[in-house]
Amino acid sequence: MSPTDIDTQANDLLQFIDASPTPYHAVRETARRLTAQGFRELDERESWSLKPGDKVFVIRGDTSIAAFQLGTKPVDTTGFRLVGSHTDSPxxxxxxxxxxxxxxxxxxxxxxxxxxxxxxxxxxxxxxxxxxxxxxxxxxxxxxxxxxxxxxxxxxxxxxxxxxxxxxxxxxxxxxxxxxxxxxxxxxxxxxxxxxxxxxxxxxxxxxxxxxxxxxxxxxxLQPSTRSGLHGEFLHAPRLDNLASCHTGLTALLKDTGPREATVGVVLYDHEECGSRSAQGAASPFLKDLLERIVQAHSDGRADAFHRAIRRSFMVSADMAHAVHPNYSSMHEPKHQPQLGGGPVIKTNVNQSYATDGESWGYFAALCKEAGVTPQHFVTRTDLGCGSTIGPITAGQLGIRTVDVGNPMLSMHSIRELAAASDVARMVAVLSRFFA
CATH class of the missing domain: 2.30.250.10 (Aminopeptidase i, Domain 2)
Structure with a gap:
């Protein structure tokens, strides 16, 4: 990862956050970036006409947005490659x-x-x-x-x-x-x-x-996002959880919009922080509705096309992860202490607060290897409760293979949070391999 790439991605993330003080503004900024790269907005109330290679996005409730680039091959033969995140913050x-x-x-x-x-x-x-x-x-x-x-x-x-x-x-x-x-x-x-x-x-x-x-x-x-540290290695910003993951997924999608065989996309939900139970949250039919309509327009037309597409699909649920805290290291599981600047974190919980299993862990680890990145691992202490993400909700609703990942951070759910500048480019590199 070149210093130039690290600086470019980190600074762009801070600009994205400052343009997005609320989920409404985050969706507007996301739509602006998509439109600038040739994506067109679809209206759920209208009929859709789609063809291979189309780049489209849909907004629901002004606070959730999903964007797709249709592949050159029918989606029931390639499946979807999706990154899911959330636009809201406490x-x-x-x-x-x-x-x-x-x-x-x-x-x-x-x-x-x-x-x-x-x-x-x-x-x-x-x-x-x-x-x-x-x-x-x-x-x-x-x-x-x-x-x-x-x-x-x-x-x-x-x-x-x-x-x-x-x-x-x-x-x-x-x-x-x-x-x-x-x-x-x-x-x-x-x-x-x-x-x-x-x-x-x-x-x-x-x-x-x-x-x-x-x-x-x-x-x-009102304090703007900024960088700090002896070498500018830290990011200080509000809403890193989870605009940082929205940004990396979106950046990877837009990094190369040339033809792809598989249909790829991002879905950025609202209301994750309060349980996802809304018309546009992860517990809603928002994603399922969109995937069904894409399959209907971009498959061989057989009745089981949607189900075959789902079984060939994979989702990366991207939500920020807990880095080890230097002043509270005892609150972390001793063998799973992600470091700031150490790269993407694979999050696991056997009770399904995270959707990761051995198969999806291996899939993401292979992507990291292709991108020249070494993943880290997070597991909550056995005597502490574990937070959750959109991952298990999406996996449970669609039956889609899912891995929960995120970049490490400190001060999660503070008005100003802390992350490492170098981790932004690393996650973008891995998700770019996922979309390739």
Whole structure:
């Protein structure tokens, strides 16, 4: 892996993350990159006309996206080669009736989305971004917004009023202690609808407060992604879990869009962090619907074509992995301690929190060997619970062979996470071999 390639891929990942403060923006940025490489969008409500070599993508719910390049051979004879990831990350999200006035402060009520490390969200310059729904000509219309300026803050309690915080730990109640401040009541009203109308106006959308029908708004840290370390070897960024895996899958798909025999694709789901149970999550029929329609348009037409295609298919479930922590090494299984900068991690759990088995492990290990990369392995300590991914969900729904992998990282589910710059290019190299 050349230093130039490492720098290029790492810096491009940071640009991808900064353009994607929410799943809505991540899908928009993904679609922008696909369109620039000749992919065209398909509408699930319409009939599709597909032919070998077509490059297409589909968006569902504004937060999940799947892209495919059809192979030169019928898909029922080659199967699909798929990379699956997720666009969402743990964060704070506004409640429907968000404005709260307490003790002279104007605040916005939030819900906790996913498994947030709450303390990392305190004393940060926070902004708002997401989707707003307005009434236009009698019909709902969706718009993306991003305030891109310091707007909110969750202030810590002074140590003078919490003397035991450094010895007993910071204990945060999500309902009481995580409500961000927006302003002072004495400074004048700051109506949320007015703020949204003003922000929509900046992007050319004319709307009145009465036109606002709903919103899906996320808080995010304004500090840009960056590199650090003596040699720039570290990446510091929000949402590495799991935009980093979305980026590597997408980059590998777009790295060489010349003719391929097999049909290849990526599927980037929303709602993994809260269980995948939604119309566009991994537990939905989103991927199955798309694969069935592709088989129908790109096979020999026999009734069992879809089932034959699935049995010839393989999925790489790409989600970030736990690197060994230098200050908490005892929390890691002694023989499975992935290193930052050590390359892709194969994740295994015999109770199927990960979908990896000996066959899929061997398949991915062979790809690593072809790419000149040595894989690492992760297994959770036997006395600890294991997190899960979209891998077992997809494998269980489709019966598709699946391996769970990811690049190693620290500070998972923090507002700012840490990974190694060199691992980005390594994973792209392996997934490029997978798509070749």
């Amino acid at each position: 964060n704070l999200r506004l409640k429907p009736n968000a404005p709260v006035n307490r003790h002279g402060y104007q605040q916005l009520g939030v819900e906790i989305y996913g498994g947030v490390l709450l303390h990392t969200w305190t004393d940060r310059d926070l902004s708002l971004a997401g989707r707003v729904v307005t009434l236009h000509n009698g019909r709902p219309q969706h718009h993306l917004v991003d305030f891109r300026r310091p707007l909110l803050r969750v202030p810590n309690l002074a140590i003078h009023l919490n003397r035991g915080v450094n010895t007993e730990g910071l204990k945060l109640n999500a309902q009481e202690h995580m409500v961000p401040v927006l302003g002072l009541e004495s400074a004048g009203p700051a109506e949320l609808k007015g703020l949204l109308v003003e922000e929509l106006g900046r992007s050319g959308v004319k709307a009145a407060a009465d036109d606002l029908l709903g919103y899906d708004l996320c808080l995010y840290d």
